[in-house]
Amino acid sequence: MDEVLQQLNAVPGVIGSLVCGRDGDPIACAFPPLFDSAIIEGVTAAVTDSARGVFDATGPAELLDFRYGDGRVIIKPLQDAFVLLLCTKKVNLGVLAISLNVAKIKLESHLVARGERQKPAAAAPDLLELAVCHLADGTKGSSFEQFGMAALTPATARQVSSFYKREAFKKLKITNRVNGIFDIFPVMIVNESDSSYDGKIILCKSIEKKLEALQGDGLLVEIP
Structure with missing residues (x-):
């Protein structure tokens, strides 16, 4: 398209x-x-x-x-x-x-x-699902846009660590439930104080395009 x-x-x-x-x-x-x-x-x-x-x-x-x-x-x-x-x-x-x-x-x-x-995949009980979102201020996301990264708030990073019982991680396997497309991407932590970003994953445009993900889509995240 x-x-x-x-x-x-x-x-x-x-x-x-x-x-x-x-x-x-x-x-x-x-x-x-x-x-x-x-x-x-x-x-x-x-x-x-x-x-x-x-x-x-x-x-x-x-x-x-x-x-x-x-x-x-x-x-x-x-x-x-x-x-x-x-x-x-x-x-x-x-x-x-x-x-x-x-x-x-x-x-x-x-x-x-x-x-x-677009044949939705069922959410596996042993996988964590996060919704896609964007940073309201595009200038804040300049670094992860430049390097093709996904981003999490500190609270969401702790949620992922707790779910998979892993203290630290630098990459995530991300799967779009809507179409089954997946890949492994580097992740960075953003110091965003707005709690509305908690429990969500912020994607740069290149990852959105690769996963064919839209705002609000549910993504399954795994620590590879």
């Missing part, structure tokens, strides 16, 4: 694009690095909520064009999903619509394949 989104981004006037579910949760995202993931998720949820309202009121539509002072948000409905594009005010909607019609076929094919892969 990333390749299809990059092709859409190449259309003059398109700044960034993403695919999200009907509930607004991002599935694939191709935005410039200066866009914070938490802000993108918030905007996506708000805009898709408005889109659902329009569709409920008017029925099926080929395209929605939300116009703002500094730009436009274009939404193309897919099967059980949306493709959303942030554009400049002067984007050529006619040219973009042609590219979106081509992208729609490819994206829906990827979504079907993705759905077939």
Whole structure:
């Protein structure tokens, strides 16, 4: 899906694009690095909520064009999903619509394949499950983003140590329950005082992409 989104981004006037579910949760995202993931998720949820309202009121539509002072948000409905594009005010909607019609076929094919892969694995009683989350302040996660690491708060690290009866660990085997994808990744401890991060695992973007993990997904963690 990333390749299809990059092709859409190449259309003059398109700044960034993403695919999200009907509930607004991002599935694939191709935005410039200066866009914070938490802000993108918030905007996506708000805009898709408005889109659902329009569709409920008017029925099926080929395209929605939300116009703002500094730009436009274009939404193309897919099967059980949306493709959303942030554009400049002067984007050529006619040219973009042609590219979106081509992208729609490819994206829906990827979504079907993705759905077939998503066979949730049962949580094993001897494995600890943690939910995926993001640091609200992206600058705090710069080091583990740079080195491709996962992060835990001190309280969560103690929880993992206690569960597996191991005092120290530097890596974790992480398995996405949703699709069964797993790998072993280095882990760092972040001194985050916000207790809302406790009991969760903070992933950098490269790990999220490899595991195809979304915010709130349950991940099984093991000390290898």
